[in-house]
Amino acid sequence: MKILSSAQLKSVDQETIRIEGISSWELMERASSIVTASILEDYIDSIKELPIVVVCGKGNNGGDGLAIARQLQESGYDVEVRLLKSESYSDDNLLNQEKLEEITFFGLDDDLDLPTEGFLVDCLFGYGLSAPLGSEWQAVISQINAFHGKVLSVDMPSGLLLDGVGLESDPIVKAWKVYTFQVPKLSLLLPDNSRYVNEFSILDIGLDLRAMADQNSQYNFIDSELLEVLIRHRSRFSHKGTYGNVALIGGSLGKIGAVLLASRAALRTGCGLVTAYIPKCGYQILQIGLAEAMVTLDSAEEHLMDFNIEPIYSSYAVGIGMGKSEETIRGFGLWLQGLNEESKVVLDADALNILSENENMLKFLPKNSVLTPHPKELKRLIGEWENDLDKLEKSKTFARENNIVMVIKGANTAIVNPTGDIYFNSTGNPGMATGGTGDVLTGIIGSLLAQGYESLDAAVFGVYVHGLAGDFAKGWVGEASLIATDVIEYIPSALMELSQEH
Structure with missing residues (x-):
């Protein structure tokens, strides 16, 4: 299994959309439903009785979070949504906002008003982050890391670069578990990042196999297929x-x-x-x-x-x-x-x-x-x-x-x-x-x-x-x-x- 860069992953996403004749929102919905099913499978014994809060950013990772929140609500779970205030949401993020009845917006200096226990689904940033987060994010990330329940990150712990090593001083979410899409990300495999990645699962979201095979990479992940x-x-x-x-x-x-x-x-x-x-x-x-x-x-x-x-x-x-x-x-x-x-x-x-x-x-x-x-x-x-x-x-x-x-x-x-x-x-x-x-x-x-x-x-x-x-x-x-x-x-x-x- 190849380990791909951010640009390569974006290319594979786009090629999958083209080959299958679907919209980017439909691919997002598919990926989100697989995350939702995985969370329920992993935590079915405890998640029924505990609150769930989904913290979303303005881009497509936030769009994933909004979809996950809706899917969990439709399945009868107690879910609250926190969405970053912004004037420039991605199109798919906006579409998923319309499908939710109740959203609480927050700014970088706001109190997230998190529950004292339960599950927090981190959907602030995915693999597209190109530089470390600035100090203005410290307050939000610190609240997430102070959460006493389990923090579940979608695709990447927010703030961690796809192919980078995080510093203790950087605002980076410390995830109990990461649900990453299709292929492992280099930074999830590095011992230096162990404080941010307790464990991770690779979720097959059906990206086009030929498009992935066409990508060149010196990094590989050993699995039984290899x-x-x-x-x-x-x-x-x-x-x-x-x-x-x-x-x-x-x-x-x-x-x-x-x-x-x-x-x-x-x-x-x-x-x-x-x-x-x-x-x-x-x-x-x-x-x-x-x-x-x-x-x-x-x-x-x-x-x-x-x-x-x-x-x-x-x-x-x-x-x-x-x-x-x-x-x-x-x-x-x-x-x-x-x-x-x-x-x-x-x-x-x-x-x-x-x-x-x-x-x-x-x-x-x-x-x-x-x-x-x-x-x-x-x-x-x-x-x-x-x-x-x-x-x-x-x-x-x-x-x-x-x-x-x-x-x-x-x-x-x-x-x-x-x-x-x-x-x-x-x-x-x-x-x-x-x-x-x-x-x-x-x-x-x-x-x-x-x-x-x-x-x-x-x-x-x-x-x-x-x-x-x-x-x-x-x-x-x-x-x-x-x-x-x-x-x-x-x-x-x-x-x-x-x-x-x-």
């Missing part, structure tokens, strides 16, 4: 060699569990063989903990030193629990130099930390190696950033200069391709913020590389499956109790769901 071309089905004549042999390289005294988690994840993701290359102290742990994995030992007892790994593996996943002893750094560097250009490698954890402290090693990375940093590891690699947009630009530069695929872990994990394309993930939940889930992701991506997936495809597919497995696990154990092993247990469920969909 994975349709990636999913491979197994031949009944295949064997374990068909699906590759991944070498998982890592571990040190006290951190052998990282390799065990990655090995289990790799097997559950479908590779034919898994070999763990670890220091001697981890031998019994791996052999007892995972009967299906093979083990190869380094000569050192408590950390890796030799990296005496035969070049026979389909892919390599390195760095998990590895540590940064002098011998490990030296051995890792020599091993990197021995790789050929076709080697498929995913690097995580201490492999990334070693690279950040020894930048000369970057030139030895095989083309399209996959790096999976969390925010602190990323900062060590690319340096400080001003905000999330700056972070993405610096990550694109790093990926291009080193010809690697970067997986920036976190909410809406971002995958950066050397070409500059960025893919944001749609699966996962806060319960996955626990030790070991990164090791699981490394095992998943290493497994997909071993099975023959190209680096970008392995990263996109792997991140989605990892998050989807975490979502299944959340449904069973909740967020607070979720651990990395739970994610591994639900990898089969994630893969089966994708297979059934396609």
Whole structure:
């Protein structure tokens, strides 16, 4: 799914109107009815007994709000409307004003007279806002943010730019939930904007698919439809060699569990063989903990030193629990130099930390190696950033200069391709913020590389499956109790769901 700019979205709206032979008001009515239905579906148990206030601006986002208010009233709900005073309403806004019996108008300095509880539907501004709101909006936005009920924003939290990062001092609505139209908006996906976007839903309002496909964008949102071309089905004549042999390289005294988690994840993701290359102290742990994995030992007892790994593996996943002893750094560097250009490698954890402290090693990375940093590891690699947009630009530069695929872990994990394309993930939940889930992701991506997936495809597919497995696990154990092993247990469920969909 493409993530589009404001100009592109406007173009798609206009093309949809032209192709379908409908008016802009009819498209607005369709979009508003879908928002209304979604609100009722999400809050049906509480919305019946509580007041609803819809705060509307002068443009088409305000027109959406007026339509939503009318539709809720027609369904028997207690709805009040607050509409900004203006001498220049949009045509569709005016048309929807005529269809409402009672509207309370307000100015920027007025008291909105909001109820003490219930629901507030924010329809002041949509995706068309081109600059941050001025200080004159502070009083209105502050009243909305002080509301004690749930604030539901339509398309965008008012005041937040479609492709920008909001400042704490900016007048921006802090939404409990955002109902955004057709495609996600870039700013809804950025961690810097989390104070304004608790969660969001993407509502299909029937915009023309071909018009959207004709738009060019470097930003993409990973959903199950995007994975349709990636999913491979197994031949009944295949064997374990068909699906590759991944070498998982890592571990040190006290951190052998990282390799065990990655090995289990790799097997559950479908590779034919898994070999763990670890220091001697981890031998019994791996052999007892995972009967299906093979083990190869380094000569050192408590950390890796030799990296005496035969070049026979389909892919390599390195760095998990590895540590940064002098011998490990030296051995890792020599091993990197021995790789050929076709080697498929995913690097995580201490492999990334070693690279950040020894930048000369970057030139030895095989083309399209996959790096999976969390925010602190990323900062060590690319340096400080001003905000999330700056972070993405610096990550694109790093990926291009080193010809690697970067997986920036976190909410809406971002995958950066050397070409500059960025893919944001749609699966996962806060319960996955626990030790070991990164090791699981490394095992998943290493497994997909071993099975023959190209680096970008392995990263996109792997991140989605990892998050989807975490979502299944959340449904069973909740967020607070979720651990990395739970994610591994639900990898089969994630893969089966994708297979059934396609």
